[in-house]
Amino acid sequence: xxxxxxxxxxxxxxxxxxxxxxxxxxxxxxxxxxxxxxxxxxxxxxxxxxxxxxxxxxxxxxxxxxxxxxxxxxxxxxxxxxxxxxxxxxxxxxxxxxxxxxxxxxxxxxxxxxxxxxxxxxxxxxxxxxxxxxxxxxxxxxxxxxxxxxxxxxxxxxxxxxxxxxxxxxxxxxxxxxxxxxxxxxxxxxxxxxxxxxxxxxxxxxxxxxxxxxxxxxxxxxxxxxxxxxxxxxxxxxxxxxxxxxxxxxxxxxxxxxxxxxxxxxxxxxxxxxxxxxxxxxxxxxxxxxxxxxxxxxxxxxxxxxxxxxxxxxxxxxxxxxxxxxxxxxxxxxxxxxxxxxxxxxxxxxxxxxxxxxxxxxxxxxxxxxxxxxxxxxxxxxxxxxxxxxxxxxxxxxxxxxxxxxx
Numbered sequence: 001x002x003x004x005x006x007x008x009x010x011x012x013x014x015x016x017x018x019x020x021x022x023x024x025x026x027x028x029x030x031x032x033x034x035x036x037x038x039x040x041x042x043x044x045x046x047x048x049x050x051x052x053x054x055x056x057x058x059x060x061x062x063x064x065x066x067x068x069x070x071x072x073x074x075x076x077x078x079x080x081x082x083x084x085x086x087x088x089x090x091x092x093x094x095x096x097x098x099x100x101x102x103x104x105x106x107x108x109x110x111x112x113x114x115x116x117x118x119x120x121x122x123x124x125x126x127x128x129x130x131x132x133x134x135x136x137x138x139x140x141x142x143x144x145x146x147x148x149x150x151x152x153x154x155x156x157x158x159x160x161x162x163x164x165x166x167x168x169x170x171x172x173x174x175x176x177x178x179x180x181x182x183x184x185x186x187x188x189x190x191x192x193x194x195x196x197x198x199x200x201x202x203x204x205x206x207x208x209x210x211x212x213x214x215x216x217x218x219x220x221x222x223x224x225x226x227x228x229x230x231x232x233x234x235x236x237x238x239x240x241x242x243x244x245x246x247x248x249x250x251x252x253x254x255x256x257x258x259x260x261x262x263x264x265x266x267x268x269x270x271x272x273x274x275x276x277x278x279x280x281x282x283x284x285x286x287x288x289x290x291x292x293x294x295x296x297x298x299x300x301x302x303x304x305x306x307x308x309x310x311x312x313x314x315x316x317x318x319x320x321x322x323x324x325x326x327x328x329x330x331x332x333x334x335x336x337x338x339x340x341x342x343x344x345x346x347x348x349x350x351x352x353x354x355x356x357x358x359x360x361x362x363x364x365x366x367x368x369x370x371x372x373x374x375x376x377x378x379x380x381x382x383x384x385x386x387x388x389x390x391x392x393x394x395x396x397x398x399x400x401x402x403x404x405x406x407x
Contacts, residue, residue: 001025001371004070004099006060006090007081008032008041009191010308011104011147014352014360015081016053018398020045022364024371027051029073031058044351060086066093075099077370079363083193084108085280091128091142100140100370102363104147105194106241109201116202117216123204124244128380136379143375145382146366147359148320148339149175149257150241152383152395152402156322156337157242159388161250164335168252168326173242174336176226176233176260177318179343179354181310186268189310189318189355192301196278199261199269203237206247206255218266222258226319227405228340233260241382249384252326272300311353314343318354323407334407339400349399365394 001024005012008030019025032038035057042055058069060082070078070093078094080087080103087107094101106125113121128144135142145151153173161168181187188195202214218236225232235258246255261269272278277300282293321338343354350357366383369375374390383391395402 001077001367002073002075003028003077003079003367004031004073004075005029005079005081006031006058006066006086008034008038008055009081010306010353010356011360012081013041013044013308014350014357015079015364016041016045017350017352018357018361018364019367020049020053022368024368025052027073028053029056029069029075030054031056031069033057033059061089063089063093063096066090067097070094070097070099077102077367079367080104081360081363083191084197085193088127091131094142095131095135095138095140098138098140101142102146102366103144104151104359104363106144106150106244108197109239111202112214117214120204120212120214123212124239124241132380139378141370141377142380143366143370143383144380145241145245146363148362149173150245150383151359151362152339153242153320153322154245154383155388155391156402157246157250157252157324158384158386159392160322160324160335160337161252162388165324165326165328165333168250168324170254170256170325171242171246171250171252172255172323172325173240173257173321174224174226174235174260174323175258175320176224176230176235177316177355178230178233179314179316179318182313182315184305184313187305187307187310189307189314189353190359191307192304193297196269196272196297196300198239199259200273200278201239203239203257204243205237206243206252208247208253212244218261220256220258224258224260224323226260226321227336227338227403228317228319230317230319230340234262235260236266245382246384248382307353308356311343311347311351314347314353317342318358320358325407336405336407337402338405339395339402341400361395361398361400365391365398368394
């Protein structure tokens with residue numbers, strides 16, 4: 001399999017380190033707007049991987065250049081490891097080039113213009129699902145939302161439906177951590193651009209009798225007890241792809257996503273919003289060289305440390321998982337299927353901090369399943385559309401086991 005990986009940041013660099021250990025990959029082109037970053041990701045793999053990995057400069061918004069690189073490198077798959085704002089040009093370039101497509105975050109949502117905390121406007125992934133027929137007719141697969149959340153969390157939901165329950169009342173994705181970063185009061189462990197997007201947009205909830213609807217940001221707080229020493233963390237509703245994906249393939253009466261943010265983190269996000277610093281609309285800013293156009297959110301991202309560089313300062317664990325409540329054999333049942341990564345372990349074994357590594361392993365597992373034919377399909381599909389057992393078995397083979405806890 002020949003892969004074009006677009007994005008050589010924290011997640012992209014972790015993908016290369018994981019993929020380099022697996023034999024299914026014949027070649028991966030690591031492309032980034034910053035050529036030096038792509039070259040550094042390849043160089044970190046060592047000279048023995050020089051024939052399997054190469055670096056290229058690429059602007060993800062330049063569709064003709066993306067298509068030209070896909071053709072020149074004879075790629076089978078485009079793996080998107082960029083911010084969600086670049087999803088659509090890469091998604092369209094893959095289709096035009098006749099290659100399969102994977103991403104870890106779906107096309108952006110747009111709140112309802114009049115009732116944003118009640119009704120959905122444009123939902124996450126709507127623009128991609130609108131092109132499902134085109135992908136299907138081309139005989140191509142767009143596997144969307146195949147990181148950890150969304151991604152592994154969706155695989156867990158399908159596994160629960162297939163193996164653990166007769167009826168499902170609720171699927172609730174619950175994400176929490178006890179990570180700390182030395183020397184910083186505020187240093188998000190993942191892209192702040194994406195964090196702002198998902199945390200400040202109206203969260204989406206699914207209920208079978210009313211479909212998808214929205215609530216206010218940070219609504220319905222609850223305390224969830226996370227495994228492996230993380231402990232109780234307050235979680236709140238956050239906009240996330242699982243709520244839009246799970247109901248398409250899993251029969252559940254309710255689907256939610258709640259993220260353990262903490263009061264301090266929520267307070268800082270609210271302040272950014274109050275000051276307009278979450279906006280993506282460019283402002284005109286005077287400078288010594290004349291007026292320049294700059295997005296406030298890009299300024300916030302530039303002012304914070306790159307999450308990929310925080311690994312040596314981070315301590316603790318991160319947990320991604322899927323809580324499921326329903327009935328099995330006529331009796332009530334609740335389980336939590338989860339995946340925990342210790343930052344000390346991921347730094348020692350891969351040189352990648354826990355959050356980006358946990359995201360990165362899942363698209364590599366999916367690529368291997370595609371390469372072997374264990375996962376195959378056409379159109380725009382989420383992880384729930386595929387058999388979960390091969391994925392979970394291969395995750396164990398990769399040395400990153402998952403767990404199941406009866407609640």
